Amino acid sequence: QRHLLGIEHLAPAEITAILDLADDYAALNRRADKHGDALRGLTQINMFFENSTRTQASFELAGKRLGADVMNMSMQTSSVKKGETLIDTAMTLNAMHPDLLVVRHPSSGAVDLLAQKVNCAVLNAGDGRHEHPTQALLDALTIRRAKGRLHRLNVAICGDIAHSRVARSNILLLNRMESRIRLIGPPTLMPAGVADLGCEVYGDMAEGLKDVDVVMMLRLQKERMDGGFIPSEREYYHRYGLDAEKLALAKPDAIVMHPGPMNRGVEIDGTLADDINRSVIQDQVEMGVAVRMAAMDLLARNLRDRRAA
Numbered sequence: 513q514r515h516l517l518g519i520e521h522l523a524p525a526e527i528t529a530i531l532d533l534a535d536d537y538a539a540l541n542r543r544a545d546k547h548g549d550a551l552r553g554l555t556q557i558n559m560f561f562e563n564s565t566r567t568q569a570s571f572e573l574a575g576k577r578l579g580a581d582v583m584n585m586s587m588q589t590s591s592v593k594k595g596e597t598l599i600d601t602a603m604t605l606n607a608m609h610p611d612l613l614v615v616r617h618p619s620s621g622a623v624d625l626l627a628q629k630v631n632c633a634v635l636n637a638g639d640g641r642h643e644h645p646t647q648a649l650l651d652a653l654t655i656r657r658a659k660g661r662l663h664r665l666n667v668a669i670c671g672d673i674a675h676s677r678v679a680r681s682n683i684l685l686l687n688r689m690e691s692r693i694r695l696i697g698p699p700t701l702m703p704a705g706v707a708d709l710g711c712e713v714y715g716d717m718a719e720g721l722k723d724v725d726v727v728m729m730l731r732l733q734k735e736r737m738d739g740g741f742i743p744s745e746r747e748y749y750h751r752y753g754l755d756a757e758k759l760a761l762a763k764p765d766a767i768v769m770h771p772g773p774m775n776r777g778v779e780i781d782g783t784l785a786d787d788i789n790r791s792v793i794q795d796q797v798e799m800g801v802a803v804r805m806a807a808m809d810l811l812a813r814n815l816r817d818r819r820a821a
């Protein structure tokens with residue numbers, strides 16, 4: 513692949529190759545010396561047009577640990593604030609010969625558009641409601657390490673599915689890797705065409721969580737609700753928030769996941785989120801660095817091959 517724009521473009525063998533390499537990088541990241549040289553001599557620019565903690569920090573660490581020159585563009589102080597367009601900004605940076613461009617943007621499809629205009633490899637760090645491919649890959653790696661496999665697992669994705677690029681990328685990946693997916697949430701927070709996604713759909717947590725292996729919780733993404741229906745947080749927590757009582761319906765060894773940022777007491781009980789016997793939320797963050805190292809390493813190999821040809 514030339515870019516990493518979405519899980520929709522990845523075959524199962526490509527997903528497995530990224531996860532296998534990320535497993536190696538996860539081991540490297542636990543060593544005292546965490547450095548590799550896969551990106552030495554390359555320039556990585558991170559452009560985040562939307563807020564981020566985990567994704568931006570882990571892409572920066574991933575690039576630095578592999579020897580890239582990493583620049584974080586501060587979009588708040590850039591000429592975007594003077595009216596410069598996304599494409600003009602990208603073309604300006606392209607003229608500085610970056611090798612890897614990591615982009616987060618609030619508009620679905622913006623990263624694909626940008627990738628058509630530049631010469632370097634582009635990685636989608638989340639675009640609108642469309643995709644967040646490295647999040648799905650780090651989630652898959654976390655599940656594979658906890659459960660030993662991805663196929664024939666029952667995975668519940670719960671909450672605001674409609675506005676979630678994390679849910680969309682996870683549905684694509686988990687379907688491709690032959691997991692069985694249940695979507696659980698209020699009908700108002702299910703996406704259009706949910707019946708065609710290849711998932712079982714539940715409106716009730718008690719029914720949907722029965723005997724699942726993995727429970728993935730999602731934040732209410734109010735910033736993408738466009739003035740539509742926003743449920744009351746208290747009522748939402750009562751019906752759809754994950755607590756110990758609801759989790760007891762899943763398998764006894766079911767793991768609890770959340771991509772972050774999380775709203776404690778809205779979609780998940782804070783004590784449960786911190787319970788290291790059930791919650792793998794911190795493992796997800798750890799795997800985020802490893803997956804981004806693997807993704808950039810593989811794109812850099814492709815870039816070098818194309819330049820050598």
Ligand code: CP
Binds near residue numbers: 567647771
């Ligand atoms: N999961 C995720 O994308 O987190 P950030 O918004 O903090 O990057």
